[in-house]
Amino acid sequence: MSAVRTAADAPARSLFPAVGFSALAQAAPLLTNLVLTPYLIAALGLDRFGVWSLILVLLATLTVLDGGIGASLARFHARFAARGDREGAGRLVVASLAVFVLLGGLVTLLCLAFTPALTVALDVPVRLRGEAGRLLLALGPLLTLALASNSAVALLQAHGRFRTLAGISAGSCLTYAVAVTTLVGHGSDLPLLAYLAAGRYLLVTLAALAAGARHLSVRRPLLPSRAERRDFGGYAARMQMSGFTVFLNGEIDALVIAALLPVRYVGVYAAGYQAATALRSLPLYAFPPLLTRMTHTYARHGLPGAVGEFQLLQARWLPSVLTYGVVTTAAAGLAVQIWLGPELALSGAVAAVLLAGYAVQVAFTGVRTCFVRAIGRPGHETRYSWFSTAVNLALTVPLTLLFGVVGVVLATALGLMAGSLYFTVLCRRLAGLRDRRLPHRWLPATLLATVVAVAGDLLILRTGAQGAPALLLAGLPVLAGLGTAAALLLPQLAALPEEEPS
Known part of the structure; x- marks a missing residue:
């Protein structure tokens, strides 16, 4: 078989700026956590930091177990971008946000029912169980906002808006870091960290949706058609198995x-x-x-x-x-x-x-x-x-x-x-x-x-x-x-x- 020229008619070097800005966008949260970890261990103590780490593990777990939706958004947004289908992208954004709100509500209900048992099962020290319980009740809203930010980010990625995405990510992380070092001190309640994390996710979501608004057209019907749901659902189900x-x-x-x-x-x-x-x-x-x-x-x-x-x-x-x-x-x-x-x-x-x-x-x-x-x-x-x-x-x-x-x-x-x-x-x-x-x-x-x-x-x-x-x-x-x-x-x-x- 003869060779086929690759890259959608674009030279390989055109990837370098995109990769660089993509790296900045994704590195900002990781670098922020690396910088803040020694501060949080000193400010909270290792036991409190362990509780906060456990909540982040639960959040990461639930983010992965979202039905494969988050992992599928980038691919489908890229398909819509290749076709110039702004209405399809709009339906995808609306539907994904609606599902994420429902998932957050479900997690909140489960936490209301099982928080006392979870704090005991996870061997949380008695003196920290009240704070841990309040953190668990914040898990649902945190999940909704984290997934919503992923949806907004996927929209910009699909259109190659990596420079804009880097600015949004870096700005939100800087705001979060300043807030943590200013407001979280020795003996501070752990739920404050959850509120600050939620604020960062909300800032990313709103800024990315505003920046990506020109790639969307929100019209009736607001939700994907049955064929679109079937196509997306089948792909997402396989992605969830991997997730x-x-x-x-x-x-x-x-x-x-x-x-x-x-x-x-x-x-x-x-x-x-x-x-x-x-x-x-x-x-x-x-x-x-x-x-x-x-x-x-x-x-x-x-x-x-x-x-x-x-x-x-x-x-x-x-x-x-x-x-x-x-x-x-x-x-x-x-x-x-x-x-x-x-x-x-x-x-x-x-x-x-x-x-x-x-x-x-x-x-x-x-x-x-x-x-x-x-x-x-x-x-x-x-x-x-x-x-x-x-x-x-x-x-x-x-x-x-x-x-x-x-x-x-x-x-x-x-x-x-x-x-x-x-x-x-x-x-x-x-x-x-x-x-x-x-x-x-x-x-x-x-x-x-x-x-x-x-x-x-x-x-x-x-x-x-x-x-x-x-x-x-x-x-x-x-x-x-x-x-x-x-x-x-x-x-x-x-x-x-x-x-x-x-």
């Missing part, structure tokens, strides 16, 4: 720890998990523009165009992300100790183990995930996710008995690695997707970058520096290492052909 495995492979770890150990260990785990997911997320910032681009390509050029797009992107993605993953995994444990202090070295171990699994997953599944979503075949993502979950569950008990808290996350990491390799097999069967060999400079470049990063962070750790400024300092050796690797690898990656040979 449920995200819960089993991630959020459930915190719930297992909460059930078996004092609540402060949820905070220990949450700190390591936060560091690992923050580092994992950097490559994922490219997903929205990649998914939008590949969806447009598929809409215009069909499956051959999408396959060509995959080959073009994956040849550069795989070596870059693998190098990034090796370097950050090696440095993660040291960086967490620099961030929070040596007494939380266990959080560093959690971060390093999780990041090893994430690195393999993102490198091998990242562009493939965009591909199967763009062509409307998310069932392949679901199959690999469930395979990963099965491996994780099979390993959890024996590894936990051997290694404790670290064993819990080790089972997760090994499950992610096994599932990722299985996904490559599924995509090869689906459309013949294959990876090129890594460039011959990849191994020496990665080893050199790792040595530079680890040596630099060891020196910083020996100085005794701690906190968010020290964490930023710890990032400099990592950046130096990655820069060294980039200087060696980029000439080879730039020389790769733009098209697959006939």
Whole structure:
């Protein structure tokens, strides 16, 4: 079969600004949390911080378990954008917001009924159960606002409005950070944090909808037709099956720890998990523009165009992300100790183990995930996710008995690695997707970058520096290492052909 020019007639370099602004938009909340975590631990104490972390875990869990709606919005908004269908986009926004309000109301009713039992089951200290109960009652409104902000963000992503999105995200996070450091002090009630978080989600929702208003036309009928609901519902159901495995492979770890150990260990785990997911997320910032681009390509050029797009992107993605993953995994444990202090070295171990699994997953599944979503075949993502979950569950008990808290996350990491390799097999069967060999400079470049990063962070750790400024300092050796690797690898990656040979 002859080669097909990719990228919907746009050069690859046009992705760079979009990826950069997408990265800024998604990095802002993560960086805000990294900066605020040492402050919150000091202001609230580890027990209170553990309770707050537990509420965030529950919120993240419920956000994933939304029927697959949130994960499907970007793809369908991109389809409407490719067709210039403003009425379809308007119906999608109205319907998604209505569903999110209903979900929030349902969660609120459940929390009203089960809050006392939950605070006991999760081993919340007696002195904090009143605050924890009020936090749980805020969970429903928080869920509605978090999902609504995702819906508004998906609209801007689908239209390539990443510069605007970056401004909205950065502004809302700055406002939130200032409010937290100003209003949350020693002995402050935890519900105040929930109100401030809700304010950030509301600010993002309103600003993004206002910015995206020109891409919408809200007319009767306000809701999607039966055919549109069936199309969206089928896709969302498959995405929910994949999303449920995200819960089993991630959020459930915190719930297992909460059930078996004092609540402060949820905070220990949450700190390591936060560091690992923050580092994992950097490559994922490219997903929205990649998914939008590949969806447009598929809409215009069909499956051959999408396959060509995959080959073009994956040849550069795989070596870059693998190098990034090796370097950050090696440095993660040291960086967490620099961030929070040596007494939380266990959080560093959690971060390093999780990041090893994430690195393999993102490198091998990242562009493939965009591909199967763009062509409307998310069932392949679901199959690999469930395979990963099965491996994780099979390993959890024996590894936990051997290694404790670290064993819990080790089972997760090994499950992610096994599932990722299985996904490559599924995509090869689906459309013949294959990876090129890594460039011959990849191994020496990665080893050199790792040595530079680890040596630099060891020196910083020996100085005794701690906190968010020290964490930023710890990032400099990592950046130096990655820069060294980039200087060696980029000439080879730039020389790769733009098209697959006939």
